[in-house]
Amino acid sequence: SAVISQKPSRDICQRGTSLTIQCQVDSQVTMMFWYRQQPGQSLTLIATANQGSEATYESGFVIDKFPISRPNLTFSTLTVSNMSPEDSSIYLCSVETLGSYEQYFGPGTRLTVT
């Protein structure tokens, strides 16, 4: 498995502002993914972050709202832009390790928008 860290672990933000969440892995990984888990619900994939190319977004998620960067094989960021209370959620990154389909999750970022 991989050791995954996320920053910040939690934040309280005002509506209309933006927050950038960082995901760092201790080893090179093939794929990185960003998920959202709204209160009391399961996980929904936001986008797949590919190193060296643009992220691939799922239906209902757009780049202007959730810009993603993946500058190398161990790091990615997700920005939540122009936030509203509906963006209050836990944001999780996951990684797919080299040579395997196994995916592991970071500890998550708990975001509250007021």
Added chain:
Amino acid sequence: QKEVEQNSGPLSVPEGAIASLNCTYSDRGSQSFFWYRQYSGKSPELIMFIYSNGDKEDGRFTAQLNKASQYVSLLIRDSQPSDSATYLCAVGTGGYNKLIFGAGTRLAVHP
């Protein structure tokens, strides 16, 4: 719309019993299947991964996959109160093996 279905529970079992968790999926092209355990306030923890028909055992956990029936299950033997959590079934699909999650089944193991 690709879907993953789970019974939300709660599933209540006595300590020492076998807990059986079930999951069905709609995409016949899915190739990888995962079970995650999520404690309240924590992120999902991978406990089983299976991609071939049949059974896969790891300690007290057994994952069972039947692609013809589009069905995957998780058995937990000798259930312990520490197994009380939400169990998420996830199915890998598409070229990037992105995961589609079920709603999760809440398991409660009582002493």
